[in-house]
Amino acid sequence: MRRSILGVLAAACLGTATLTAPPAATAAPAPPRAAVDYTGIVALSNCSGSLVRTPTAASTDPALVLTNGHCYEGGMPSAGQVITNRASSRSFTLLNPSGQGSLGTLRASRMLYATMTDTDVTLYRLNRSYASIQQAYGTTALELSLAHPTAGTDLRVVSGYWRRTYSCTLDGFAYRLRESSWTWKDSVRYTSSCDVIGGTSGSPVIDASSGKVIAVNNTINEDGGRCTLNNPCEVDEAGNITVRPHIGYAQETYILAACIAPGSVIDFNRPGCLVPRG
Known part of the structure; x- marks a missing residue:
């Protein structure tokens, strides 16, 4: 699990690691993709991550960033530990589609969910909406699948x-x-x-x-x-x-995507929400 678990070694080598929206709450557009590029990809101080949305997210919803539980700035959660709803001002570098440059810096307002039990995820809520980010940087979020992956993909x-x-x-x-x-x-x-x-x-x-x-x-x-x-x-x-x-x-x-409710909040009672509860 590399922080080295896949993040910490890199940090040691390279150095450590206002909501605006249109009036109507329309659905955030799905990103058109001819091929996978760096659209929606972010860099953290010691890890990688992505700007993500659920299929039904509204453009006015606060945007979300997904990374590993072991990348949480508060330290790696212990076995059995679930951390929810903590204030955070963590920053993320938003890459341009080629990955050769950055579009700007995004900032969290809260850490919604982090665990290394059953899964290894941290989910942040940003201080800007999807619409605000698209207007400022011309980029969309990656869509989270709600289906179990398939072998051979x-x-x-x-x-x-x-x-x-x-x-x-x-x-x-x-x-x-x-x-x-x-x-x-x-x-x-x-x-x-x-x-x-x-x-x-x-x-x-x-x-x-x-x-x-x-x-x-x-x-x-x-x-x-x-x-x-x-x-x-x-x-x-x-x-x-x-x-x-x-x-x-x-x-x-x-299993986490199913827990995300309108307004970019976590609701453990939603159908299909299978992550450990805080």
Whole structure:
């Protein structure tokens, strides 16, 4: 889980890490995509992330940024810990579509949800609406899929920190993925060409055909170690352990996307909301 878990090592190498809207609450437009680029991609001080929206988000809703739980500025949540609804002023660098430059800086107003239990996510609410960001920067948010991912999907892992895109296939799913004291459920497993590195933590995992976010990148087995920090192992339903050296993983996001209610708030009672509750 690289902070190294995929973020901390990079930070050590490179250095640490007004709502405006139109009158009507129309639906935020889905981003038109001929190919996956850096539209909606952000860089954090030590990780990667993305500007995201649900399919039914209104243009007047405060915008959201998604990254890993282990990228939370308050420190990595412990096993079993869920953190919700904390004030935050964290900043994010919004990249241009080519990834060669930045459009500006976005800023959080709240950290809505962070955990490393069952999944590895942090979700921030910004101090600007989707409409305000589109008007200022001409960019749209990535849409979160509400469906379980499918094996064989053509994937793009887009890192705002490194401004690098990895291409691979969704190889399958780990019933449980264990790393040090943390355990994640139903994790996405990449084929070997997504050989992600420190700083790619929190990158959106994008279905290349639909342009939708289906997961968030979070770890890779670096050294062939067994269930240790930066060396996750797979655990099946019978408790058998499999180690896959140099294979990376991501955490599905549909279980969190279903929790996002109008106005960019978390409602754990919404149908399909499957993340641990605070």
